[in-house]
Amino acid sequence: MHLILFVVFGGLCLAGALNLLxxxxxxxxxxxxxxxxxxxxxxxxxxxxEFLAAAQIIVYAGAIMVLFVFVVMLLNAGREERTMGSRxxxxxGFPAIAVVLAVIATVILKAQGLGTASLNDPITSTExxxxxxxxxxxxxxxxxxxxxxxxxxxAVALARSGDGHPTNKTPFAGTPTGERRVSK
Amino acid sequence: MxxxxxxxxxxxxxxxxGFLLNGVLGSKLPKPxxxxxxxxxxxxxxxxxxxxxxxxxxGALAMPVVEPNAPQWIxxxxxxxxxxxxxxxxxxxxxxxxxxxxxxxxxxSVGYMHxxxxxxxxxxxxxxxxxxxxxxxxxxxxxxMFVGWEGVxxxxxxxxxxxxxxxxxxxxxxKAFVLNRIGxxxxxxxxxxxxxxxxTLTFSEIAAKLAASPGWTGGIxxxxxxCLLIGATGKSAQLPLYVWxxxxxxxxxxxxxxxxxATMVTAxxxxxxxxxxxxxRSPLAMLVxxxxxxxxxxxxxxxxLVQTDIKRVLAYSTISQLGYMFLGCGVAAYSAAIFHLMxxxxxxxxxxxxxxxxxxxxxxxxxxxxxxxxWKKMPVTFWTMTAAVLAIAGFFPxxxxxxxxxxxxxAFLSGTNGKIFWAAGxxxxxxxxxxxxxxxxxxxxxxxxxxxxxxxxSGWSMLGPLVILGIxxxxxxxxxxxxxxxWLAPAVGARAAETxxxxxxxxxxxxxxxxxxxxxxxxxxxxREGSRRAEQLAASFSAPYKLLVNKYWVxxxxxxxxxxxLLAISRFVLEWVVEYAILGGLVxxxxxxxxxxxxxxxxxxxxxxxxxxxxxxxxxAVLLVFALAPYLFGLHGPSMKWAGW
Amino acid sequence: MIPISWYLxxxxxxxxxxxxxxxIKRNIITxxxxxxxxxxxxxxxxxxxxxxxxxxxxxxxxxxxxxxxAAEAAVGLAIIIAIFRARATxxxxxxxxxxx
Numbered sequence: 048m049h050l051i052l053f054v055v056f057g058g059l060c061l062a063g064a065l066n067l068l069x070x071x072x073x074x075x076x077x078x079x080x081x082x083x084x085x086x087x088x089x090x091x092x093x094x095x096x097e098f099l100a101a102a103q104i105i106v107y108a109g110a111i112m113v114l115f116v117f118v119v120m121l122l123n124a125g126r127e128e129r130t131m132g133s134r135x136x137x138x139x140g141f142p143a144i145a146v147v148l149a150v151i152a153t154v155i156l157k158a159q160g161l162g163t164a165s166l167n168d169p170i171t172s173t174e175x176x177x178x179x180x181x182x183x184x185x186x187x188x189x190x191x192x193x194x195x196x197x198x199x200x201x202a203v204a205l206a207r208s209g210d211g212h213p214t215n216k217t218p219f220a221g222t223p224t225g226e227r228r229v230s231k
Numbered sequence: 232m233x234x235x236x237x238x239x240x241x242x243x244x245x246x247x248x249g250f251l252l253n254g255v256l257g258s259k260l261p262k263p264x265x266x267x268x269x270x271x272x273x274x275x276x277x278x279x280x281x282x283x284x285x286x287x288x289x290g291a292l293a294m295p296v297v298e299p300n301a302p303q304w305i306x307x308x309x310x311x312x313x314x315x316x317x318x319x320x321x322x323x324x325x326x327x328x329x330x331x332x333x334x335x336x337x338x339x340s341v342g343y344m345h346x347x348x349x350x351x352x353x354x355x356x357x358x359x360x361x362x363x364x365x366x367x368x369x370x371x372x373x374x375x376m377f378v379g380w381e382g383v384x385x386x387x388x389x390x391x392x393x394x395x396x397x398x399x400x401x402x403x404x405x406k407a408f409v410l411n412r413i414g415x416x417x418x419x420x421x422x423x424x425x426x427x428x429x430x431t432l433t434f435s436e437i438a439a440k441l442a443a444s445p446g447w448t449g450g451i452x453x454x455x456x457x458c459l460l461i462g463a464t465g466k467s468a469q470l471p472l473y474v475w476x477x478x479x480x481x482x483x484x485x486x487x488x489x490x491x492x493a494t495m496v497t498a499x500x501x502x503x504x505x506x507x508x509x510x511x512r513s514p515l516a517m518l519v520x521x522x523x524x525x526x527x528x529x530x531x532x533x534x535x536l537v538q539t540d541i542k543r544v545l546a547y548s549t550i551s552q553l554g555y556m557f558l559g560c561g562v563a564a565y566s567a568a569i570f571h572l573m574x575x576x577x578x579x580x581x582x583x584x585x586x587x588x589x590x591x592x593x594x595x596x597x598x599x600x601x602x603x604x605x606w607k608k609m610p611v612t613f614w615t616m617t618a619a620v621l622a623i624a625g626f627f628p629x630x631x632x633x634x635x636x637x638x639x640x641x642a643f644l645s646g647t648n649g650k651i652f653w654a655a656g657x658x659x660x661x662x663x664x665x666x667x668x669x670x671x672x673x674x675x676x677x678x679x680x681x682x683x684x685x686x687x688x689s690g691w692s693m694l695g696p697l698v699i700l701g702i703x704x705x706x707x708x709x710x711x712x713x714x715x716x717x718w719l720a721p722a723v724g725a726r727a728a729e730t731x732x733x734x735x736x737x738x739x740x741x742x743x744x745x746x747x748x749x750x751x752x753x754x755x756x757x758x759r760e761g762s763r764r765a766e767q768l769a770a771s772f773s774a775p776y777k778l779l780v781n782k783y784w785v786x787x788x789x790x791x792x793x794x795x796x797l798l799a800i801s802r803f804v805l806e807w808v809v810e811y812a813i814l815g816g817l818v819x820x821x822x823x824x825x826x827x828x829x830x831x832x833x834x835x836x837x838x839x840x841x842x843x844x845x846x847x848x849x850x851x852a853v854l855l856v857f858a859l860a861p862y863l864f865g866l867h868g869p870s871m872k873w874a875g876w
Numbered sequence: 877m878i879p880i881s882w883y884l885x886x887x888x889x890x891x892x893x894x895x896x897x898x899x900i901k902r903n904i905i906t907x908x909x910x911x912x913x914x915x916x917x918x919x920x921x922x923x924x925x926x927x928x929x930x931x932x933x934x935x936x937x938x939x940x941x942x943x944x945x946a947a948e949a950a951v952g953l954a955i956i957i958a959i960f961r962a963r964a965t966x967x968x969x970x971x972x973x974x975x976x
């Protein structure tokens with residue numbers, strides 16, 4: 048059972064990831080990413096992390112990805128065109144990431160004592176999680192809330208459309224001193 | 232040291248203090264204060280020296296005076312040099328001359344330089360010179376003497392080029408310094424050899440070491456002596472390094488009197504006398520000294536015959552008389568040489584100061600052909616100058632007679648070479664008498680050739696020293712006649728010739744006086760008022776005349792053979808090698824590297840996000856491989872048993 | 877009964893696919909999505925290790941990663957909107973000057 052579930056949802060993850068790479072339109076990529084997130088939630092459940100599975104769906108798939116989709120639609124992003132790309136990225140980056148994958152895979156496969164996972168393994172209850180979170184890691188928790196506050200403020204400040212923000216169509220808009228030209 | 236306190240360090244230090252005060256504050260002090268400082272310093276030194284002389288004469292002080300605890304200067308390994316002074320008859324004589332004549336010339340300068348803008352600077356330099364000269368004379372070891380040696384060269388440069396706005400003067404100062412430097416090179420080699428062979432630089436110790444090995448002659452000692460001699464020829468203007476002295480006449484006349492007549496140029500003679508124990512051991516070196524001295528005396532006298540600038544005549548005369556002193560040293564008549572040094576200081580300083588008075592009185596005129604008839608307008612100058620001319624010509628009983636005579640007699644006695652030297656010296660005496668009387672006739676006698684110049688007598692600050700030196704030129708010889716040898720014997724050794732008189736000497740003296748009289752006669756025939764014989768002679772012997780007037784073209788020879796190639800090579804090296812290749816290459820290399828490096832690195836900062844990501848991935852891969860290398864290549868796989876923190 | 881290493885391999889693969897996406901994608905929003913993919917891959921490995929060692933802290937770390945990812949997504953997308961307003965393009969290659 049475990050095996051089937053893993054194969055199905057693991058496969059879905061991989062498929063979604065590949066689709067994200069292969070699709071031209073950003074909205075398709077976004078929807079593939081939603082698929083990946085959801086499959087990952089199931090995998091979390093298989094590993095006994097029930098709270099995280101729920102959080103994954105609610106926060107990631109439900110909020111973050113929705114935000115992505117909103118922005119894609121807001122900006123009316125169209126199909127990607129072919130551009131010149133970056134030679135450095137292809138020449139240097141691909142071999143590099145291949146090396147990384149190979150290294151990590153080697154390490155993982157060579158490792159001993161990893162054990163197995165099965166459906167009978169104990170599930171981490173929410174009570175356990177919250178106990179650790181609110182006892183030992185209270186400070187990081189509070190700091191995180193401040194972080195979110197800052198993020199909110201930042202996002203609001205950046206995305207505001209007022210205060211003389213010009214809508215230039217030309218890329219090199221600034222004068223040499225970088226002043227913005229106020230459009231009348 | 233037993234006996235009364237001598238204040239030996241103060242003798243050089245008082246002038247040094249005067250130099251500091253006048254040099255630093257002089258431009259802001261009023262002229263009387265500058266004068267006071269400038270005169271009190273040498274007066275103080277002279278007073279101290281006179282006191283020492285009195286103590287010696289009254290028997291209260293025994294010479295040589297050696298300081299037991301002189302401060303250490305260099306103490307490195309086996310080399311020990313201290314600041315010790317030595318007071319023996321030789322240095323005491325020199326000190327008296329230097330401080331005495333020096334003080335008189337300081338007084339003279341007050342009047343002569345009165346209207347000069349650099350009055351304070353002049354006295355500062357003059358005091359500096361006195362400091363170094365007294366240091367040179369007082370030094371107990373050759374290194375300290377070298378300090379004074381170099382220092383007087385510096386002071387000479389500063390004073391020759393005193394009116395530095397005149398290019399001629401500045402060039403003359405440089406020429407003097409460079410030629411001195413060439414000589415100093417030889418001097419330094421000599422010092423090094425001394426140190427290597429004796430292990431010490433103190434005169435008394437070297438003399439003691441030599442006395443302990445009586446068989447040591449020639450060889451390395453000759454080399455040392457020749458090296459020291461090279462230094463002496465530079466400083467004392469002998470062949471071949473004499474060419475700076477005529478040009479040094481660009482300086483103020485009191486400077487010419489003090490430095491280039493009485494004191495600095497005699498430093499070479501003093502040095503040879505001081506190191507006589509070395510020269511005594513090397514007959515070859517002594518011969519060289521004598522040859523150089525005699526040759527220079529003759530050579531310079533011939534040039535002096537036809538010069539038209541009053542100071543140039545005196546300059547060549549100085550070179551010639553210095554040749555006499557060298558000749559004296561070369562025939563081991565050191566006390567005769569020092570005796571002549573003393574009398575020469577008197578009459579040569581007087582000659583120069585009188586010439587200065589003439590120049591000052593004529594408003595700057597120095598050409599003999601435009602002078603004349605000054606005996607009426609400037610009587611004091613005339614009579615003192617006459618005394619000096621008689622002294623230098625060697626007439627009895629003036630000062631020069633006794634000293635020149637001593638040298639000629641000693642030369643005559645020293646072997647077959649000696650007779651040749653004697654003949655050369657005699658002929659030079661004839662020439663000396665001739666050109667000095669020529670100067671006398673042209674400058675003072677006859678009718679004035681430039682009446683428009685309104686000659687007038689100088690003030691008493693200038694005439695006072697003239698009178699004193701005039702008296703010394705008359706009486707100076709009587710002090711030392713017959714007694715100089717015994718007086719200086721503790722310092723320079725005794726010679727039979729110097730301490731006795733006999734018929735040979737009397738006959739030679741008479742011959743010398745006759746030669747001087749002959750010179751006067753010829754001068755009278757050629758240059759008395761109304762005579763045109765001089766020009767006729769010059770016209771009929773035009774080739775030799777041209778040779779003499781152009782000073783044997785020695786300056787031009789040096790210029791073409793040494794100076795020009797040196798300048799060309801220096802210019803080449805400086806422009807092409809240093810400027811172009813080294814500096815240019817270096818700059819090009821640096822800038823090229825920066826530009827090239829910048830161009831290469833510039834392409835990395837493209838702003839392209841994806842290339843940045845690519846390089847990031849590469850960096851991560853490298854780090855990962857580094858970190859996990861042991862796991863990847865052999866070794867056992869990582870064990871994942873660790874749990875909890 | 878699945879070996880844990882399979883989970884870990886899956887997580888590594890997701891991460892590397894995310895990097896590849898970052899390298900080849902042209903649209904800046906898609907690039908951002910690849911970053912989210914990378915984060916998810918890492919989250920999976922954290923949960924796996926938490927399961928292996930029965931550590932709750934591993935899961936809490938995932939919790940924090942999610943929070944930060946959310947904040948980052950918000951701010952990042954706001955920036956993208958600002959860039960779009962200035963440049964009128966979403967192509968990564970065209971946005972290569974610091975000046976807006």
